[in-house]
Amino acid sequence: xxxxxxxxxxxxxxxxxxxxxxxxxxxxxxxxxxxxxxxxxxxxxxxxxxxxxxxxxxxxxxxxxxxxxxxxxxxxxxxxxxxxxxxxxxxxxxxxxxxxxxxxxxxxxxxxxxxxxxxxxxxxxxxxxxxxxxxxxxxxxxxxxxxxxxxxxxxxxxxxxxxxxxxxxxxxxxxxxxxxxxxxxxxxxxxxxxxxxxxxxxxxxxxxxxxxxxxxxxxxxxxxxxxxxxxxxxxxxxxxxxxxxxxxxxxxxxxxxxxxxxxxxxxxxxxxxxxxxxxxxxxxxxxxxxxxxxxxxxxxxxxxxxxxxxxxxxxxxxxxxxxxxxxxxxxxxxxxxxxxxxxxxxxxxxxxxxxxx
Numbered sequence: 001x002x003x004x005x006x007x008x009x010x011x012x013x014x015x016x017x018x019x020x021x022x023x024x025x026x027x028x029x030x031x032x033x034x035x036x037x038x039x040x041x042x043x044x045x046x047x048x049x050x051x052x053x054x055x056x057x058x059x060x061x062x063x064x065x066x067x068x069x070x071x072x073x074x075x076x077x078x079x080x081x082x083x084x085x086x087x088x089x090x091x092x093x094x095x096x097x098x099x100x101x102x103x104x105x106x107x108x109x110x111x112x113x114x115x116x117x118x119x120x121x122x123x124x125x126x127x128x129x130x131x132x133x134x135x136x137x138x139x140x141x142x143x144x145x146x147x148x149x150x151x152x153x154x155x156x157x158x159x160x161x162x163x164x165x166x167x168x169x170x171x172x173x174x175x176x177x178x179x180x181x182x183x184x185x186x187x188x189x190x191x192x193x194x195x196x197x198x199x200x201x202x203x204x205x206x207x208x209x210x211x212x213x214x215x216x217x218x219x220x221x222x223x224x225x226x227x228x229x230x231x232x233x234x235x236x237x238x239x240x241x242x243x244x245x246x247x248x249x250x251x252x253x254x255x256x257x258x259x260x261x262x263x264x265x266x267x268x269x270x271x272x273x274x275x276x277x278x279x280x281x282x283x284x285x286x287x288x289x290x291x292x293x294x295x296x297x298x299x300x301x302x303x304x305x306x307x308x309x310x311x312x313x314x315x316x317x318x319x320x321x322x323x324x325x326x327x328x329x330x331x332x333x334x335x336x337x338x339x340x341x342x343x344x345x346x347x348x349x350x351x352x353x354x355x356x357x
């Protein structure tokens with residue numbers, strides 16, 4: 001991407017990088033962070049804000065969601081020198097309620113999935129607006145995105161020419177086309193040997209030369225393209241599985257039990273004011289933990305199984321609950337140690353007060 005942007009400065013792209021991966025890159029692969037910094041210096045790249053731990057915090061009561069968003073925003077600023085006013089939630093989980101929280105936080109835009117049941121007859125190729133206004137909504141075209149993510153290497157292999165012909169077929173009055181995919185698309189889902197990197201280079205080069213297309217970052221799209229309509233989304237949507245709802249993470253009893261058990265620990269963890277324990281508790285919120293517990297069948301089940309390091313969703317659940325039980329025990333020990341320290345300290349303070357008097 002850096003090579004392409006240097007050759008064609010009009011190319012624009014956005015990245016969403018969780019705080020967790022930034023921490024890992026900082027420790028194990030700082031050269032990757034340097035690469036992202038060089039991209040940031042081009043001025044052609046947006047770094048979106050999300051939850052620091054790629055977590056399910058938006059489904060928790062209280063302010064945990066906002067705390068993680070703020071932490072992520074500060075981290076992006078520290079590493080890349082930019083602050084994005086466009087938000088991308090974990091797994092594109094969204095509803096009007098989440099949109100309101102994002103709007104109150106100060107974001108002017110959010111990226112969500114172009115889910116058919118909420119769009120109805122409307123096209124995803126427009127900028128929409130939250131019912132309360134002041135928050136523009138960009139919708140991912142999941143079909144065009146998945147053509148690259150999952151169907152690129154289907155025979156015959158997708159070419160840049162074929163893909164651009166699909167883009168050209170979109171009516172000109174439809175102003176914006178949002179493509180978004182996971183990083184593992186490039187090199188994991190779609191192998192280098194199948195030509196995925198050559199495809200990307202050819203696609204971006206052709207679009208940069210074309211007169212009928214213009215690259216925009218999400219921030220630029222939000223700032224420059226007026227909203228065509230308000231979009232009402234009362235129930236949760238996401239970009240996962242055929243349902244595109246919360247069922248990828250909370251669709252069975254195991255997942256809900258694990259998530260509820262985690263949420264119940266919040267007050268005890270935060271009352272300890274222990275940074276290490278707080279970080280561990282937040283790391284246990286990462287959506288992947290619950291994704292591995294899915295018992296779906298068919299194509300969705302195959303995708304869950306592909307990503308999971310566990311032999312089965314039941315073993316994923318057992319492992320997670322064992323970790324959570326151990327974590328809860330450590331919290332209890334910390335609380336007990338704190339109570340003992342307080343008992344020892346209080347007489348000393350009383351004696352000191354008496355002495356001073």
